[in-house]
Amino acid sequence: MIFASPIFLYFLPAAGLPVLFHLFLKQKKRQLLFPTLMFFHKTDPKLNSRRKIHQLLLLLMRVLLIAFILLALSRPKFQSSVQMG
Amino acid sequence: MSESGEYRYLPARMAERLRGIEIGVRRPMDGSNQGLHRSPAFGSSVEFAEYREYMPGDPISQIDWPVYARSDRYVIRRFHEDVSIRCYVLLDISGSMGYKGSGAMSKIEYGSYLAAAMLYVMIQQSDTSSLITFDSQIRSHHEPTGTFTRLKPMLLDLDNLTLGKAGDIEAVLHNAAELIKGRALVMIISDFLQDPEKIIRGINHLYHDGKDVTLFHLMDPTELNMPISGLVEVVSMEQEGKLIVDFGRIKESYLKQLRLYLDQLRTGCQRIRADYIFADTGMDVYDAILQRRKIG
Numbered sequence: 001m002i003f004a005s006p007i008f009l010y011f012l013p014a015a016g017l018p019v020l021f022h023l024f025l026k027q028k029k030r031q032l033l034f035p036t037l038m039f040f041h042k043t044d045p046k047l048n049s050r051r052k053i054h055q056l057l058l059l060l061m062r063v064l065l066i067a068f069i070l071l072a073l074s075r076p077k078f079q080s081s082v083q084m085g
Numbered sequence: 086m087s088e089s090g091e092y093r094y095l096p097a098r099m100a101e102r103l104r105g106i107e108i109g110v111r112r113p114m115d116g117s118n119q120g121l122h123r124s125p126a127f128g129s130s131v132e133f134a135e136y137r138e139y140m141p142g143d144p145i146s147q148i149d150w151p152v153y154a155r156s157d158r159y160v161i162r163r164f165h166e167d168v169s170i171r172c173y174v175l176l177d178i179s180g181s182m183g184y185k186g187s188g189a190m191s192k193i194e195y196g197s198y199l200a201a202a203m204l205y206v207m208i209q210q211s212d213t214s215s216l217i218t219f220d221s222q223i224r225s226h227h228e229p230t231g232t233f234t235r236l237k238p239m240l241l242d243l244d245n246l247t248l249g250k251a252g253d254i255e256a257v258l259h260n261a262a263e264l265i266k267g268r269a270l271v272m273i274i275s276d277f278l279q280d281p282e283k284i285i286r287g288i289n290h291l292y293h294d295g296k297d298v299t300l301f302h303l304m305d306p307t308e309l310n311m312p313i314s315g316l317v318e319v320v321s322m323e324q325e326g327k328l329i330v331d332f333g334r335i336k337e338s339y340l341k342q343l344r345l346y347l348d349q350l351r352t353g354c355q356r357i358r359a360d361y362i363f364a365d366t367g368m369d370v371y372d373a374i375l376q377r378r379k380i381g
Binding site: 029030034035037039051 | 276278313318319321322323346
């Protein structure tokens with residue numbers, strides 16, 4: 001595979017940015033003292049794990065989005081004897 | 086602290102308002118016979134409670150002569166009003182009681198006002214009071230007293246309370262049933278944040294030991310209404326750890342679970358004939374007390 005504008009490939013590490021943001025954002029979460037978790041546990045056995053899966057999928061989508069955009073911009077060409085102008 | 090010193094949880098104004106309050110019990114009590122000390126205004130309902138063996142010093146006028154005629158035994162008739170009530174106020178000082186949301190004060194402050202008032206009222210009506218604090222176990226315990234002098238250390242204790250850690254109401258109630266001998270009045274002031282079935286088990290133990298039980302269930306309006314929004318990491322005050330909560334999504338099921346829990350607790354108390362009084366910390370403490378006062 002040959003890339004017409006390979007310079008964009010150098011930006012591929014940027015696809016890792018969403019992951020960094022995800023980790024960073026965790027530290028800024030608002031904390032709240034509350035008497036008990038009793039009523040949250042009862043309502044939320046699956047909600048928490050479902051939320052985590054959503055978060056991971058979202059993260060994956062963002063990473064792939066950036067990666068694909070960059071790949072598209074770098075205009076990959078498959079083996080061809082004729083070069084387009 | 087001056088002689089007539091004001092105690093934080095029994096301000097003079099409150100004491101004034103409490104003078105007209107009388108607290109009764111529905112079950113027979115084991116206490117000293119103080120019939121002679123009661124004012125005529127009290128004891129207007131002469132409900133027969135039981136027979137007891139005559140002991141030197143008992144009023145001769147209370148001897149039931151027909152019984153003597155039948156059996157040659159001296160017994161005296163005891164009425165509910167003759168026996169002084171030993172009142173034990175159990176105050177929850179576990180972590181969750183320190184919470185203050187949109188209420189006028191934290192639950193422990195509210196509970197302290199309530200406890201002080203109850204201790205005062207019982208002594209005022211010639212009964213005895215004792216303060217017991219607890220979280221996962223009993224932390225402090227005063228001997229029951231009938232004098233205002235001995236009330237002061239209890240009021241001082243309330244002034245100097247430190248919050249405990251996680252609570253275990255059931256365990257404490259079982260301990261209390263062992264600790265408190267005989268039939269007495271037990272008032273539990275707490276937010277009761279535990280499985281209702283466990284709490285009811287504990288109360289049942291007290292009930293079967295002959296105690297007359299009253300629950301003052303305290304909650305903050307914020308706990309009740311859940312006006313919080315957003316994605317938040319919730320930190321438990323009862324040492325349950327942390328949990329990330331999306332308050333927007335969880336509100337409906339939280340409120341549902343809360344209602345279920347409150348209903349379970351309330352009906353459980355009805356079943357075992359424990360007085361159940363709910364108070365949110367936005368309410369006037371005096372109004373909560375009024376709900377317990379003797380009617381008629």
